[in-house]
Amino acid sequence: MKKSLLLLICAGGLYAGARAQDTIPDAGRIQRTVNYLASDKLKGRGTAEKGGIKASNYVARQFKKLGLKPVHGNSYFQEFIFDKQAHKDIPSRNVIGLLDNGAARTIIIGAHYDHLGTAVLFDGKYPIGQIHNGADDNASGVAGLLELARHYVYNHTKESFNFLFIAFGGEELGLQGSKYYTAHPLMPLDSAHFMLNMDMIGRYNPERGLGIGGFGSAAEWPAVFKDVQQPGIRFFTDAAGKGASDHHNFYMHNVPVLFFHTGGHDDYHKPTDDAPKLQAVAEAGILQLGIQLINKVMTFPELHYTGEQKN
Structure with a gap:
């Protein structure tokens, strides 16, 4: 009986250890x-292409797991339809999952899952028919989204904020997913x-280091960033809350934002942006830096928006 109890305790300890390990961003999983x-x-995860639908289904399965x-x-x-120049009634969808901690306020974490696909909706701007795999842009961000979701789901401390994880569609065609979400929020934006x-x-x-935009969007950001550092990751801040990615639409709706990016490169929006070029170990470090910042933000009951006020 004692031996069985000891084995059960050991097994429970190993399980708890495995779950604790799952909270750490992992380069192999990324x-x-x-x-x-x-x-x-997935043929580049193009909007209104089969690969884009497969990508959204994949993210939904991970959220459910x-x-x-x-x-x-x-x-x-969250399904939506938009127009882009001569292309009408283009279907897309956001993928949204909630970690409900019963809190009054919610932290939103996002990344777009779409890319150029086979470039059929870009009117010859990119080589039509070629697969643009978009490993960095933005499979890397979706991997980060899933790692942060895993961290806060498996963290045994119940946080004082809810977490809303959003994988946006249609970003490459004009920030369409975040534009639709901020016009039709599923949770109040003022929370x-x-x-x-x-x-x-x-x-x-x-x-170069990691660029972090949005530093001018909340009065508390300097205090949040004070003394934050991550071994192996240099970063710099930029005040701008506007930009060519999905945080822009939240900023324009009076929501404080942060924007993580590692900068442009020769493979940007080209068929050569492939998975073997990913710096997965560094991305894991970037996500650990992100966790530090998120945890510090949660020590502030409210942030005070200092950006442009929407009319």
Whole structure:
């Protein structure tokens, strides 16, 4: 009996240890996520293309496995339709999962899952028919989104904020997913603590460092950033809350934002942005830095928006 009890305790300890390990951003898991999303099988995750739908289904499955709750009825999808120049009634969808801690305020973490696909909707701007796999842009951000979701789901401390995880569609065609969400929010935007957007975080260059935008969007950001550091990751801040990624629409709706990006490179929006070029170990470090910042933000009951006021 004592031996059985000891084995049970040991097994429980190993299980708890495994779950604790799952809370740490993992380079191998990041690489596997990007390998799938940026594979030729998904053909570049184009909006209104089969690969884009497959990518959204993949994210929804991961949200369900992690135990995130849907907030759009029983669906993880927020469907929408938009027009882009001569292209009318283009379908897309956001993928949304909630970690409900019963809190009054919610932290929004986002990344867009779409890329250029086979470039059919870009009117010849990119080589039509070629697969643009978009490993950095933005399979890297989706991998980060899933790692942060895993961290806060498996963290045994119940946080004093809810977490809303959003994988946006249609970003490459004009920030369409975040534009639709902020016009049709599934949780009140005035209860949003802040929004963290990750777009192209997979090609860390130590000479440049990680760029963090939105530093001018909340009065508390200097205090939040004070003494934050992550071994192996240099970063710099930029005051701008506007930008060519999904945080822009939240900023324009009076939500404080942060924007993580590792900068441009020669493979940007080209068929050569492939998974083997991902800097997965550095991305894991970037996400650990993000966790530090999120945890410090949660020590502030409210952030005071200092950006442009929407009319």
